[in-house]
Amino acid sequence: MRGDGDGWVFSEDGGHFWGVYGAAGLLLRAPLADGTPAVLLQHRAPWSHQGGTWGLPGGARDSHETVEEAAVREAHEEAGLAADMMTVRTTVVTATASGGEWTYTTVIADAAEMLATVPNRESSELRWVAVDEVAALPLHPGFAASWDALRAVLQGDQQH
Known part of the structure; x- marks a missing residue:
């Protein structure tokens, strides 16, 4: 079902960003057999925007959703993940555009x-x-640009 957030936002400099109300993606972490952390990545289909790159399950946020709800919904749609199998820890705004009116939030x-x-x-x-x-x-260019900061959040969270 198509949500009310599907659509492009165009910035004054000609950039275009998916999600009328912004977008969100899920960075899901779990332990490997040896206990070291792994994250779930999506190899984007060749036909999609930035196809062939690796990124996070995610997409447009609908008007009635929080960023957490949008990321978990998209992870269910794109990866079959059930919300009750994960615990949301934090959110990080990893991209902004259109004077801050559009954001991509990594959950x-x-x-x-x-x-x-x-x-x-x-x-x-x-x-x-x-x-x-x-x-x-x-990596997807947006994910690549934010990976170091996201990794630092992941590492900081492990120390608590």
């Missing part, structure tokens, strides 16, 4: 184990990737 959540996934047509693949190996992949 960081934890799962007790690497959950099974079911990719939809927007994904070529879904994969649990060790945190130390993420930067070696061809």
Whole structure:
């Protein structure tokens, strides 16, 4: 079902950003067998915007949703993840445009184990990737630009 947030926002400099009310993605963390952290990444389908790159399950936020609700809904739609299998920890605004009126928010959540996934047509693949190996992949430009800051949040959260 198409939500009321689907659509492009155009900035004065000609950039375009998906999500009339902004967008959100889920950075889901779970332990590998040896206890080191891994995150769930989506290999974007070739036909999609920035296809062939790795990023997060996510998409447009609808007018009635919080960023957490949008990210969890998108993760369910794109990866088959159930909301009750994860715990949302924090949110980080990782991109802004149109004078701050458009934002992309990364919602960081934890799962007790690497959950099974079911990719939809927007994904070529879904994969649990060790945190130390993420930067070696061809990342979506927006995710690549925010990865160092997100990794620092993940590492800081582990120390508590």
